[in-house]
Ligand SMILES: Nc1nc2c(ncn2[C@@H]2O[C@H](COP(=O)(O)OP(=O)(O)OP(=O)(O)O)[C@@H](O)[C@H]2O)c(=O)[nH]1
Ligand SMILES: [K+]
């Protein structure tokens with residue numbers, strides 16, 4: 435157990451109640467000193483907190499002995515009156531008694547180090563605190579409750595068994611082992627590899643739900659891009675004018691579409707720029723087009739479609755014919771709208787929601803929510819890919835061991851050592 439730390443767990447500023455959390459070796463004495471005596475464990479007790487004869491506050495105190503606490507250490511909660519002076523007096527006393535302010539995430543770090551949760555669950559808790567939408571909340575909660583860790587544990591167990599069998603082949607080559615063991619191991623590893631690859635091939639849905647989806651509005655000058663941004667976001671975010679080339683900087687608004695956080699970016703009209711500032715605007719617009727998860731291509735229904743915007747057509751594009759009140763030039767697959775009259779805007783919104791839901795969001799199963807999950811799993815798949823090539827049993831075992839190590843990076847638990855137990859335990863070789 436490490437030394438005592440404390441942190442304000444509730445929000446900063448004046449409030450009815452301020453929640454101070456404490457954790458670490460020495461919390462027991464600390465609470466006993468402040469309260470005069472140690473309260474009963476795990477029961478809310480109203481106590482006068484005093485230090486060196488000075489009454490600090492009347493507080494609700496929870497004494498939470500380890501290892502059954504959040505961090506696994508001796509812990510306590512002080513529910514104080516939420517004024518800044520109360521907080522200052524109590525923290526001063528805590529420091530005088532040997533505690534120090536916690537670093538960001540330190541409670542959860544200790545929980546991980548004490549085996550109370552794996553890395554993915556810790557990340558899930560961080561995501562839960564950051565969650566802005568219902569879908570984000572549910573995804574984070576699933577991960578915090580060990581959804582991804584369970585998937586990992588099941589794979590790791592199977593991989594460990596394969597490794598044990600392969601190792602046994604090395605140790606007991608002369609013995610009476612099935613001769614087709616290599617084939618069996620390769621087949622089972624192949625199945626495992628496909629399951630991992632399937633999770634990798636989900637298009638990054640979970641990551642996008644966590645980070646948000648980027649939608650870029652693109653089109654010729656005066657097509658009505660800024661007008662549509664304002665209509666969709668319900669506020670006057672971008673300047674609209676009859677002059678072509680009004681927008682130069684990228685104007686972003688945050689929206690929530692089908693539970694997915696979205697950054698909608700209005701960009702400069704695409705054309706041969708009249709000056710260097712506009713040229714920079716066009717360059718930025720094209721960069722956004724490149725990086726976007728979805729391109730909303732805006733044409734004006736009273737003009738022929740322009741080549742620059744047409745060149746951005748593709749599977750990631752949603753085509754819009756704006757100014758439907760002024761003309762009806764046919765544009766294949768376009769949604770007809772008018773930022774002026776409001777015609778078609780509901781349909782446009784619905785199509786954007788459909789597109790957001792298709793690209794990001796909550797799947798049926800626990801998913802990879804961070805690049806590091808993807809990297810670990812990709813590594814594991816690559817090691818399994820090398821298995822059939824590695825002819826020597828030692829090399830095959832090494833490939834399996836490395837796949838297991840890569841997988842273990844997901845949860846931060848390396849259990850290669852279990853293999854030895856398995857070789858001499860579960861795997862029966864009659865010795
Ligand atoms: N009649 C009509 N006018 C529109 C419509 N949408 C936009 N406009 C007008 O078209 C002009 C250009 O609109 P903007 O929204 O500034 O167009 P933009 O594509 O952002 O233009 P740039 O930023 O210059 O590339 C403005 O005068 C708008 O009022 C529409 O649906 N119908
Ligand atoms: K304009």
Ligand SMILES: [Mg+2]
Pocket residue numbers: 659660661672673674680681700701702703
């Ligand atoms: Mg504009």
